[in-house]
Structures are given as structure tokens and as C-alpha cells.
Amino acid sequence: MRAYNKTLIKALLWLGISFSCTQALGAADAPSEALSADVPNPPVVTIATGDWQPYVDSNMPDFGPMGMVIRTAFARAGYDVVFSVYPWTRNAQFVANGERDAMMPYYCSDERAVQFLCSDPIVAGEQVFFYRADMPFEWKKVDDLKNYTIGATLGYFYGQPFEDAERDGRLSVKRVADDHANLRLLMRGFIDLYPQDRAVGYGMVRAVLPKEDWSKIVHHPRPLHSKSLHVLFSRATGQGEALREIFNRELSAMRDSGELDTLLEPIYADQQAVRGGKPETPQ
Structure with missing residues (x-):
């Protein structure tokens, strides 16, 4: 019986020491946690x-x-x-x-x-007209575009003269939601002109078309805006x-x-x- 009591006492003492150490370690860790919590995230x-x-x-x-x-x-x-x-x-x-x-x-x-x-x-940025290389194309003013079918993208702004002519029905403009769709429509001949930022247009040509078709799409040097x-x-x-x-x-x-x-x-x-x-x- 005495041996059992000694064993029990030792176990209780060990648990008490372990609990005290854990508390001490927790207290030691607390300042670093508080410091890290004080560091604000950037806005x-x-x-x-x-x-x-x-x-x-x-x-x-x-x-x-x-x-x-x-x-x-x-x-x-x-x-x-x-x-x-x-x-x-x-x-x-x-x-x-x-x-x-x-x-x-x-x-x-x-x-x-x-x-x-x-x-x-x-x-x-410079918006230009992209067109097929096998189609002769020249223009100087917006009214020169009235005989062409123009593909445009929803939500895009193409300069006030173009926007006014589209709104007044002086231009034939078909707007779609996707830029790449316009490039494919141009390549297949469903539209004649596609206004786009010059750098973006050539990025699309490179990304969407096979390399053998790159030379089939060109841009007119006169900027739309x-x-x-x-x-x-x-x-x-x-x-x-x-x-x-x-x-x-x-x-x-x-x-x-x-x-x-x-x-x-x-x-x-x-x-x-x-x-x-x-x-x-x-x-």
C-alpha cells in the first residue's frame, strides 16, 4: 500500500511540474505572439x-x-x-x-x-483598323467607313466621332463580347474592319492565329484615335x-x-x- 502511495505521489508531483513548465513556456511565448499580432497588414x-x-x-x-x-x-x-x-x-x-x-x-x-x-x-495607346491584307483599304474620315462592316467589342470606346456615327446609324457596326471572336470573324471575312489598340491587335494575331496566317492581317497606319x-x-x-x-x-x-x-x-x-x-x- 505504501509503495502504491509513493508511486501516486510521484506521479502527481510530475504532473504538477509539467503543468508549471507549460505555463512558463506559454508565458514566455505570449510576448512574441502579442508582437506579431501588433504588426499591421498593409492596406x-x-x-x-x-x-x-x-x-x-x-x-x-x-x-x-x-x-x-x-x-x-x-x-x-x-x-x-x-x-x-x-x-x-x-x-x-x-x-x-x-x-x-x-x-x-x-x-x-x-x-x-x-x-x-x-x-x-x-x-x-493607339487604336487602328485591322483588316485582311487581300482587301484594299484606305480611309481619312469616319464617313469613309460607311461601306464596310465593322466588328467592335461591347464596352469599348472608339473615339467620339466613331461613337457618334455608330449611334446615328451612319456606320455598320456589329458589337460582340469577345475580342478574339472579332479577330476570327475578320479572318473568315464576316467583317471587313476591326478597330483595336495596335499592340493588343498584334498580340491577338500572335496568340489566336497560326503562324502561317500572321501576314494575312495588317493594320492601317492612320489611327482611329x-x-x-x-x-x-x-x-x-x-x-x-x-x-x-x-x-x-x-x-x-x-x-x-x-x-x-x-x-x-x-x-x-x-x-x-x-x-x-x-x-x-x-x-
Whole structure:
């Protein structure tokens, strides 16, 4: 009986020591846990976008050259950036009602400048007409386009003269939801002209068409319109003005240092691959 009591006492003493050690270790760990809990997570900027290669590519870690510029600019101000991909028309809805902080890349039309807060220009964009190489095509003014069937994309802005002519019925325009569909319609002869940003158009040619067909699609050198691409910030979130100011400040520093040009250089690689030679850059 005495042996049993001794064994029981030893066991109870061991449990007491173990419990005390555990408490001590827990107390020692507590300050480090408190310290880690005190480290704030960086604020997040939520940006709605869509695949628009070569400017934006959701398959790339930083969402392509434009995504890299935006992420770099905000990172230097202590912000994380989260991109979400939606159809272009839904992007505008999300940003207008404050569900997202901003959207990119967009032209800053007069209408958009009223609804959103436009950043400083990031890169010059130039919309041109793509057409089949076996079809003679010249144009100088919008009215010269009335005898052609034009494929356009829902949610895109093609310059005010084009938009007015489409609305007034002076142009034959068929809008679809998908850029790649327009390129295929052009290749098959279902449409005559396809207006698109020049860099994007050649990116699509390279991605969608077999290499033997690359030379069958060309662009007219006269731009339909030349406008810069921007980040459009929400007026509904209450922080759009502040975010725009931060982004513009960091973007200006990147432009002055030459870093912006370096980050945007891959935009013109597709045109160079398709056509050869040095790619044209919009002025």
C-alpha cells in the first residue's frame, strides 16, 4: 500500500511540474505572439481588370506590364494590390458603386472623367483598323467607313466621332463580347474592319492565329484615335482621391527614373514578332 502511495505521489508531483513548465513556456511565448499580432497588414487596393494582352495578362504573376507598373507604384507607398478579372462592363459597375477601388486599363473619355477619377497617363495607346491584307483599304474620315462592316467589342470606346456615327446609324457596326471572336470573324471575312489598340491587335494575331496566317492581317497606319491608358479610381469609396494622388506621385517618380519605360517595353514585343523589325511606339 505504501509503495502504491509513493508511486501516486510521484506521479502527481510530475504532473504538477509539467503543468508549471507549460505555463512558463506559454508565458514566455505570449510576448512574441502579442508582437506579431501588433504588426499591421498593409492596406489593400482592389482593382478590377480584364485580360487585354499584352497590357494585362491574368496568367502572369503581376498581371502583365500594366499590372507590374501599378503593383510597383503602390508597393512603394506601402500598399498591396489585388486584381480581379471581370467583363469590361461589370468592371465599371463594380468601381462606380464602390465595390472595387479602381479599374484598369481604360481611356479617360469625357464621360468617364465625370463618373470616375482618372490617373495620370501611364502609356500611350493607339487604336487602328485591322483588316485582311487581300482587301484594299484606305480611309481619312469616319464617313469613309460607311461601306464596310465593322466588328467592335461591347464596352469599348472608339473615339467620339466613331461613337457618334455608330449611334446615328451612319456606320455598320456589329458589337460582340469577345475580342478574339472579332479577330476570327475578320479572318473568315464576316467583317471587313476591326478597330483595336495596335499592340493588343498584334498580340491577338500572335496568340489566336497560326503562324502561317500572321501576314494575312495588317493594320492601317492612320489611327482611329490616340489616347493614353489610365487607372480609373472610384468616387464612391471615399478614398479615391487619396489613392489617385499616391499612384500619380509614384508613377511620376518611375517615369523620371526611366523605370516606367523599362516595365512597359514588353508591350511591343508581339508586333515585332509578327511583323519583324523595330515596333512602332505611339507618340
